Amino acid sequence: MRVSKLLNKTLKEAPAEAEIPSHSLLIRSGMIRKLSGGIYSYLPLGWRVLQKISNIIREEMNNSGCQELMMPIIQPAELWKESGRWYVYGDELIRFKDRHNRDYCLSPTHEEVITTIVKKETSSYKELPLNLYQIQNKYRDERRPRFGLMRSREFLMKDGYSFDKDNEGLDNSYNDMYSAYSRIFDRCGLSYRAVDADSGAIGGSSSHEFMVLANSGEALIVYCDDCEYASNIESATHKAVTYKMGELQSIEKVATPNVKTIEEVATFLDVKKENLIKTLIYKATYKDNEQLICVLVRGHRDVNEIKLLNQLGALDIALADDEAVKKATGVEPGFLGPINLVNLPLYIDEEVLSVEDGVTGANEKDFHIIHVNGKRDMGQGTVGDYHLISEDDTCPVCGGKIHFARGTEVGQVFKLGTKYSEALDCTYLDENGKAQLMVMGCYGIGVSRTMAASVEQNHDEYGIIWPVAIAPYQVILVPVNMKDDTVVAFAEDLYATLKEKQIDVILDDTTERAGVKFANADLIGYPIRVTIGKKALYESTVDLKVRATGEVMSLGLEEAIGTIESLLKL
Numbered sequence: 001m002r003v004s005k006l007l008n009k010t011l012k013e014a015p016a017e018a019e020i021p022s023h024s025l026l027i028r029s030g031m032i033r034k035l036s037g038g039i040y041s042y043l044p045l046g047w048r049v050l051q052k053i054s055n056i057i058r059e060e061m062n063n064s065g066c067q068e069l070m071m072p073i074i075q076p077a078e079l080w081k082e083s084g085r086w087y088v089y090g091d092e093l094i095r096f097k098d099r100h101n102r103d104y105c106l107s108p109t110h111e112e113v114i115t116t117i118v119k120k121e122t123s124s125y126k127e128l129p130l131n132l133y134q135i136q137n138k139y140r141d142e143r144r145p146r147f148g149l150m151r152s153r154e155f156l157m158k159d160g161y162s163f164d165k166d167n168e169g170l171d172n173s174y175n176d177m178y179s180a181y182s183r184i185f186d187r188c189g190l191s192y193r194a195v196d197a198d199s200g201a202i203g204g205s206s207s208h209e210f211m212v213l214a215n216s217g218e219a220l221i222v223y224c225d226d227c228e229y230a231s232n233i234e235s236a237t238h239k240a241v242t243y244k245m246g247e248l249q250s251i252e253k254v255a256t257p258n259v260k261t262i263e264e265v266a267t268f269l270d271v272k273k274e275n276l277i278k279t280l281i282y283k284a285t286y287k288d289n290e291q292l293i294c295v296l297v298r299g300h301r302d303v304n305e306i307k308l309l310n311q312l313g314a315l316d317i318a319l320a321d322d323e324a325v326k327k328a329t330g331v332e333p334g335f336l337g338p339i340n341l342v343n344l345p346l347y348i349d350e351e352v353l354s355v356e357d358g359v360t361g362a363n364e365k366d367f368h369i370i371h372v373n374g375k376r377d378m379g380q381g382t383v384g385d386y387h388l389i390s391e392d393d394t395c396p397v398c399g400g401k402i403h404f405a406r407g408t409e410v411g412q413v414f415k416l417g418t419k420y421s422e423a424l425d426c427t428y429l430d431e432n433g434k435a436q437l438m439v440m441g442c443y444g445i446g447v448s449r450t451m452a453a454s455v456e457q458n459h460d461e462y463g464i465i466w467p468v469a470i471a472p473y474q475v476i477l478v479p480v481n482m483k484d485d486t487v488v489a490f491a492e493d494l495y496a497t498l499k500e501k502q503i504d505v506i507l508d509d510t511t512e513r514a515g516v517k518f519a520n521a522d523l524i525g526y527p528i529r530v531t532i533g534k535k536a537l538y539e540s541t542v543d544l545k546v547r548a549t550g551e552v553m554s555l556g557l558e559e560a561i562g563t564i565e566s567l568l569k570l
C-alpha cells in the first residue's frame, strides 16, 4: 500500500468527548469515525486491525474444533418471546416493526437463533459435541455509550456456542474455550486476567471474564496477592470474618434526636459501624410488577446489588426514594430497623446474624434500639450473601491480602447449562433413543473493544504502539525527500523487496515534510519505521526505528531486511 492512495487523515486534536487515550488516538490516527452516539465507521487502517484480530480469533477457534457460520442480525420477536427474553431484556434491545406491523429486534446476542438451528439440524448424540461461532456486529442501546469503541451501540463481537450431551462435555468445551481465549489475548499483545464472574441475567452456573487492567475500566476486580484468586467484585466473596462475641442483653429503645446516618449514629452512641444494622428499602422491578423489599447489612458494608438482583430474580433494582419509603413503612428513612417493621419481604445479609450487641433504627423518628442480637431479633427473612466486599477483607481461598483494580472486560465464557435448550426444546436422542436436553455454553469476545483495549495498553504521548500481530501495517518506509529521484528509487526497490517477502509494508510516498511523515507514523503506530534519506545514497544505509522501544539502528540494506524479518519473527 502507498500512503498517497490511502484513505487516512490524521488529526492534531481529538474531539472533546474523547475521555480516554484509546478513544482519542483511534480518532486522531484516522482509524475510526463517529457517525452517531456509540456508532462508528472503521476506516481502512482501523478495519485492517479488526481483520487481524478477527483472523487470530478464527485461527484459534478453528484449531479448537469450532465451525464458523453467520446468523441474521434481524430477528423475529416470536423467537425472543419463546425464550422469554423479549420481556426481560429491557431498553438495551433495539426493537422495530416491519411494514406488516410484525415485531423484530436487532440482535444483541444469538442464543435464540443458534439453539433453533442446532435443534433443527441435529438429532443424535453422535452429532455432538458441536461448537459454532460467528464474527458479526451486535446491537445494544447502551444506557451510556462512551469511550469510543469500548462501549458502543453497534460493535463487532465474536460469539460462540457449544452444545454437549452432558455437563462433563460442557466442562471440556468450556475449558477448551478458556485456553483458546488465553491464546487469543496473548497473541493480541494484551496483558489480562481471567476472573470469576457473575453469570447474571444470561443464566447458567459458571463464568469467567477476561479483563484487561486499565484505569478507565468500568469493572472493579478483586485479586489476591498470594494466590490465583481473582474475581469481578460483583461475584467476589471473602474469608468469613469472625466478630467478637458480646453478652446477650435485652433490647432497649434510646433517643437519638436527629441522628440518622451510620456515621452519626456510630458517633452518637459510641459504637463501631460494624455493630450497626443498616436497613435499606429497594424497589425491585419485575416483568409485570414492582415490589419494595428490605435488605439488612452490617453498618460498614454496602449492598452488592448484583447478588441481590440475582437472589430476587428481578429485572432491575434501585434504592427506593424517601417518599416511597415513608409511604410504605410510615417511618422516616434514617430510623428504619428490622424490629417491628411493616411486612416487607426481608433479605438478611449473613453477616448480620453475627451481630451480638448491635444498633438498629426503632422505626420511630429520633429513636434507635440498642443491644440488638442478629440471631435473636431479625425475624423471618431470606439469609444470603448480599454485601460488597471491601479491601479490608481477605482472600476467600488463602486468606491473603486482596486488592481492587479497574478492568475492562474483553471476553467472557459462560456455562449456560440447559437454560436455552429447555426454553426452546433443543434435544438429542441418546444411545437408548431417549430425548435429552443439550447442555450449552456461550463464549463472547468484543473484537472492537479488544482493539480499543490494546491501544489503551499500548500507547505513549506520540500515539499508538501496535503489537506486531495486529498492526494495520507492520513496516512503514519513509523516503525523506520525494523530490530526490535516487531516494525514491531506493525506497521503491526496498518496498518491492519487502512485498515480495510477504512483509506487510506501506510506503509513505506523499510529498509531506519528513517531520510530518514521522509524526503520522508514530501516531498510527506502525511497529517498524525505515527512513530512507541521504545516507541511503552515500553509505547505502537506512535508519530502522522500533516504535515500541524507540531504538534506532543504522543498517545496511541486507542487514535492515534481516532485522525486519527477525523483529516480525517471520
Ligand code: ATP
Pocket: 109, 140, 142, 149, 150, 151, 152, 153, 155, 157, 409, 410, 411, 412, 444, 445, 446, 447, 448, 449, 450
Ligand atoms: P459489559 O458488562 O461490559 O456490558 P456484557 O457482559 O454485557 O459486557 P457480553 O454479553 O458478555 O458483554 O458480550 C461479550 C463481549 O462483547 C464482552 O466481553 C465485551 O468485550 C463486548 N461488549 C459488550 N458490550 C459491548 C459494547 N457496548 N461495546 C463494545 N463491546 C461490547
Ligand code: MG
Pocket: 409, 412
Ligand atoms: Mg459479560
